[in-house]
Amino acid sequence: MTIDNKLISYLEDLSYLSLADDEKVRLTGDLEEILNYMARLKELDTENVSERSHPFDNVNAFRDDEVMASFDRQLILRNAPVEEAGMFSSPQTVGE
Amino acid sequence: MKWETVVGLEVHAELSTKSKIFCACTTEFGGEPNSHVCPVCSGMPGTLPKLNRRVVEYAVRTGLALGGKITVNSKFDRKNYFYPDLPKAYQVSQLYAPICRDAGMEIEVNGNKKVIGIREIHMEEDAGKLIHDARNNRTQMDFNRCGVPLIEIVSEPDFRSGEEVLAYLEKLRETLLYLGVCDCKMQEGSLRADVNLSVRREGEELGTRTEMKNLNSFKAIGRAIEYETERQIKILEWGGKVTQETRRWDDDKGESFGMRSKENAQDYRYFPEPDLLPLYIDDEWLQRIKDSIPELAHGKRERYQRDFGISEKEALVLTEHKNISDLFEAVSAKSGEPLEAAHLLTGEIMYLMNNANITPEFLAVDAGKLSVLINLVISGKINRNAYKETLAAVFDADVDPDEYIAKQGLKMVSDTNIVGDAVKAVLAENTEALADYRSGKEKAFGFLVGQVMKKLGGTGNPELVRKALKDSLSV
Ligand SMILES: [Zn+2]
Numbered sequence: 001m002t003i004d005n006k007l008i009s010y011l012e013d014l015s016y017l018s019l020a021d022d023e024k025v026r027l028t029g030d031l032e033e034i035l036n037y038m039a040r041l042k043e044l045d046t047e048n049v050s051e052r053s054h055p056f057d058n059v060n061a062f063r064d065d066e067v068m069a070s071f072d073r074q075l076i077l078r079n080a081p082v083e084e085a086g087m088f089s090s091p092q093t094v095g096e
Numbered sequence: 097m098k099w100e101t102v103v104g105l106e107v108h109a110e111l112s113t114k115s116k117i118f119c120a121c122t123t124e125f126g127g128e129p130n131s132h133v134c135p136v137c138s139g140m141p142g143t144l145p146k147l148n149r150r151v152v153e154y155a156v157r158t159g160l161a162l163g164g165k166i167t168v169n170s171k172f173d174r175k176n177y178f179y180p181d182l183p184k185a186y187q188v189s190q191l192y193a194p195i196c197r198d199a200g201m202e203i204e205v206n207g208n209k210k211v212i213g214i215r216e217i218h219m220e221e222d223a224g225k226l227i228h229d230a231r232n233n234r235t236q237m238d239f240n241r242c243g244v245p246l247i248e249i250v251s252e253p254d255f256r257s258g259e260e261v262l263a264y265l266e267k268l269r270e271t272l273l274y275l276g277v278c279d280c281k282m283q284e285g286s287l288r289a290d291v292n293l294s295v296r297r298e299g300e301e302l303g304t305r306t307e308m309k310n311l312n313s314f315k316a317i318g319r320a321i322e323y324e325t326e327r328q329i330k331i332l333e334w335g336g337k338v339t340q341e342t343r344r345w346d347d348d349k350g351e352s353f354g355m356r357s358k359e360n361a362q363d364y365r366y367f368p369e370p371d372l373l374p375l376y377i378d379d380e381w382l383q384r385i386k387d388s389i390p391e392l393a394h395g396k397r398e399r400y401q402r403d404f405g406i407s408e409k410e411a412l413v414l415t416e417h418k419n420i421s422d423l424f425e426a427v428s429a430k431s432g433e434p435l436e437a438a439h440l441l442t443g444e445i446m447y448l449m450n451n452a453n454i455t456p457e458f459l460a461v462d463a464g465k466l467s468v469l470i471n472l473v474i475s476g477k478i479n480r481n482a483y484k485e486t487l488a489a490v491f492d493a494d495v496d497p498d499e500y501i502a503k504q505g506l507k508m509v510s511d512t513n514i515v516g517d518a519v520k521a522v523l524a525e526n527t528e529a530l531a532d533y534r535s536g537k538e539k540a541f542g543f544l545v546g547q548v549m550k551k552l553g554g555t556g557n558p559e560l561v562r563k564a565l566k567d568s569l570s571v
Contacts, residue, residue, distance in 0.1 A: 016179075059374050064150075092234055
């Protein structure tokens, strides 16, 4: 797969990002590098390796259904670029 | 040829665990915005999710109860999407190996039975709540619901009418309530349904479908199905094409609206969730979950008829809602009078609930007090009038039945002297009715009984009153 402008703008749409031209150039390079690395991995002979979804052999890491205190609300809200009435606030996300 | 509606449902049920699916935040509904949030459920970098065991157990329990096959080797996947209701920018869900497949449920509409296939049940995390503020054109986010455990129950496109959909939802709700896995409060969003709908000429291939979201009540679902069916038929009859899209139902306007195409972009780029280990459900665990499945409505219905001799009609009313059947079983065990308890709950209590506009899930009446009352009326300490009156007081004000009866003087009068005196007085005061009776007007007898009861403040032993009156009249 090649990373072209069409793909970059599709990814922009999917991720709700708008990129500057120099960012697009940089990202194209980064993504190509990642894909090339994946292509190299694909060259490995996996004929006798069974399919798996996780690198570890363990299964079932559970916690009990117990409630503990949540985080300090003010601390969480410090991540909000804009805060309104204890809520994160952004430009409107749906139009009619 | 006639048009046919084809519907498939995706039902989301919030599991009633105490804590969230991957962190220890409470799942409690409401609370100050963003007060049930921690670094895990708000998607802070460097945090790791840890799976709540009970979520798996509830999902498996539901799958087994719906006759599905449990996936022994199951796992989670990431569904990537960029929308501010999920601060992580992905939802942990199950695409490749859902916890349950090939379930189903039988429904009955107008006497016709039909099985609705359930393709799969999978576990996932809920998203946060967005509030769109029209005043300043901004969207506010409350992440309290982020990470509340959900199961999504995906049906096959087996429904052919709104009635079938509603019958299925009613039965599914009843089952989830009996299983104790979901409180099914639609008004709080703990049970939600998305409707996939298309129309076709009978016998033809499936048409293009739309998906409707934002359906918050059974009524809204019924209306939305009707609306969307008509909308699609109109388009097709005018030679148009139905667009495959997600539509948002506006219950106030009674219309649905296509969402902007950007919100329709469905390219979730699923991949296995690397932060969670795979799931393995061994036989022993599966058996333990099987054993934890409580008796469902259907089983209770049969048992009530078989063991207690309760009529089919009453058994149906008693098991329609778990709250009612729980109350019935408590009253019946405490009083030792299942038949009387069944009459009470399906009769007087339903009447009081209707009058007070209380739905079964909000019924809160003391089982102990009801059984005391039942024992009082059966042993003849109070008559049916006093029973009803005290019942209403217990229902409305949670009074103590014994105290109330003593205070209001409702104990049944079975003293023959007192009843005899009352009869004498009534006959002396109602010479006209007496004459009517003597001249053959049978109805006058009922009137006289009523007068004696009135004289006794409604507390007379009815059998004794009738007998005393008959005796005096036959002299
Ligand atoms: Zn949390």
